[in-house]
Amino acid sequence: MGVKQRRKPERATGTRRVLLLHLAHARSGDKGDTANVGVIALRPEYYPILVKQLTVRRVAAHFRGMIEGKVERFELPNLHALNFLLHGALGGGGTLSLKTDAQGKVLSTAMLRMEVDVPEDLRVG
Secondary structure, rough: OOOOOOOOOOOOOOOEEEEEHEEEEEEEEEEEEEEEEEEEOOOHHHHHHHHHHHOHHHHHHHHHHOOOOEEEEEEEEHHOOEEEEEEEOOOOOOOOOOOOOOOOOOOHHHHHHEEEEEEEOOOOO
């Protein structure tokens, strides 16, 4: 039985694919068995791209195999940010977890490794 390869979403015409880290900062932490990942646009004009590209479905697919529960997304337009709750991500959380990263601090770095589509003419970085 082979390993299932994750299919990348189709790229829209007139776009190019970049790592999220070129558009945003991210921070993560924990509350029990739930990880929290905040994604903040580097520039206000990047926020609509984050809203469109970082869907619950795409984030859940990105973390497939790492989380056991649902993903929730909260929009914070005044801050140009999104906040995600990743339920069942921490193996029980804190002192109960046998995971190397029991507080989910590395999940923000993992999130920034997502690929997102941006308009071909958008200057990023």
